[in-house]
Amino acid sequence: MARPEKERPQTLDEAVAQLKRDPSHPVRARVDNLDVELRALATAEAGKPRKLGSRMAALGPWRGESPDEILRFLREARAAGGSAEPPKV
Amino acid sequence: MTYLLDTNHLAHARNGVPSVVQRLDALAEDDRVVTSIIAVAELMYGIEYSGRRDENLRAFEEQLRLLDEVVPFTDNTARTFGTMKGELRRKGKLKADIDLLIAATALEASAVLVTDDEALLAGDIAGLTVENWYSVPA
Numbered sequence: 001m002a003r004p005e006k007e008r009p010q011t012l013d014e015a016v017a018q019l020k021r022d023p024s025h026p027v028r029a030r031v032d033n034l035d036v037e038l039r040a041l042a043t044a045e046a047g048k049p050r051k052l053g054s055r056m057a058a059l060g061p062w063r064g065e066s067p068d069e070i071l072r073f074l075r076e077a078r079a080a081g082g083s084a085e086p087p088k089v
Numbered sequence: 090m091t092y093l094l095d096t097n098h099l100a101h102a103r104n105g106v107p108s109v110v111q112r113l114d115a116l117a118e119d120d121r122v123v124t125s126i127i128a129v130a131e132l133m134y135g136i137e138y139s140g141r142r143d144e145n146l147r148a149f150e151e152q153l154r155l156l157d158e159v160v161p162f163t164d165n166t167a168r169t170f171g172t173m174k175g176e177l178r179r180k181g182k183l184k185a186d187i188d189l190l191i192a193a194t195a196l197e198a199s200a201v202l203v204t205d206d207e208a209l210l211a212g213d214i215a216g217l218t219v220e221n222w223y224s225v226p227a
Contacts, residue, residue: 017158052102053111064145
């Protein structure tokens with residue numbers, strides 16, 4: 001079913017994100033008063049395992065700090081932004 | 090299925106932690122792998138802290154391109170965050186706001202949250218499915 005006009009993506013980025021969520025259906029968008037349609041084309045990559053983990057690992061480890069050091073830094077930074085007691089109202 | 094990688098799992102994947110790499114490699118063709126804009130913010134902070142900022146920034150941008158989406162923080166996410174925090178507060182549970190912001194984006198994306206953050210693995214956030222793919226390398 002076609003989307004109502006007001007729910008159509010308004011930018012190409014939104015349209016691409018919607019297409020990625022469901023590549024089997026073309027996405028119609030209205031961008032700067034221009035009606036466009038995006039569709040995913042079958043490629044040689046289709047059907048191949050993405051091996052996403054190997055591709056991320058191939059980028060190489062974090063540089064400059066050890067894995068333990070950067071994870072500790074991120075963990076501590078997250079904890080430091082923690083919820084305090086809410087103010088009395 | 091959509092899997093939303095928390096900050097720690099993005100780092101584990103970069104660092105080649107076998108349990109995380111194998112799990113990502115084994116995903117089905119139609120599985121989607123995303124992260125939260127909040128995790129991007131955290132890792133950008135880590136990159137600014139790093140002694141090798143530019144190299145880590147380049148690699149991070151490459152890693153983001155491998156994902157299906159960076160889930161944005163929307164009006165709905167903001168409302169989900171507030172409701173979730175209020176419900177937890179009524180139960181006497183306090184969690185870091187960033188934990189709840191990431192949980193809210195996972196709910197927004199109808200995604201399984203993949204994390205090793207103990208606060209998120211506690212199982213006390215309504216409607217949130219959580220998995221931990223990290224195990225300490227031998």
